[in-house]
Amino acid sequence: MPEPAGPARIALVTGASRGIGAAIARRLAEDGLLVHVVCHSALDAGRAVVKEIEANGGQATxxxxxxxxxxxxxxxxxxVIARHGALHVLVNNAAVIxxxxxxxxxxxxxxxxxxxNLTGPFLTSRAVLPAMLDQGWGRIINISSNSARTPGPGQSAYAASKGGVEALTRALAVEVGRKGIRVNCVAPGKIRTEMTAAVADRFGPDGDGTRWGLPEDISGLVAFLAGDEADYVQGQTFTVDGGRMVMRGAAGRRSR
Structure with a gap:
């Protein structure tokens, strides 16, 4: 694969002011990428992420x-492209519940x-593709959810949107795979963030013993998918849930 031009790779992370998105932005910056932190309304939290990245020697906007x-x-x-002349990594994390x-x-x-949750990744992916195609190199990483497979009551819209994200991942991978662009998806399980901390404290581990994960449990995999070592990985959805889906299936078989 041809190497992207420029001294540092450029990453764009949506929904990066808190939780999983913030952890992804921090990790990519630690790996030497210049990170563009995108948020919709939580500007103070976004500024804090940028300051933390800069305090640790990274670059972020x-x-x-x-x-x-x-x-x-x-x-x-x-x-972003006008400023740097390139855009190498897109992480579609922004979502609402x-x-x-x-x-x-x-x-x-x-x-x-x-x-x-679904039109957003479509719009951002479509917008970055011309630059990635010109480079002959790119990484698009979508963040889905285990709710696409095991939704709870009231999650029809959310589950449908995340199922669509996974299908979009596979379809786009087919379209651009021969052009040096890798498109993959990460589906987190229960992740402890600022928004879910109270629920995590209240309910604790599931009956199957699986714990709540941390945003860093997701950011490490995203960082791998954003790099050169993931060049043979294409169109995949990776479940990161501490084994929750497997354990639930095993519990169901035992009960029968």
């Missing part, structure tokens, strides 16, 4: 953008979830 807004995505990607039983879900709520 904060952007505010709605990934479901076509014009905003276009302006964001154009700005708006759980509601399907019978009670309004069309507006349904479309809001899909606009951010």
């Amino acid at each position: 904060l952007h505010r953008a709605d990934v479901g807004d076509e014009s905003a995505v276009g302006e964001l990607v154009e700005h 708006d759980d509601q039983l399907l019978a009670l879900t309004s069309t507006d709520r349904w479309e809001r979830v899909l606009r951010t």
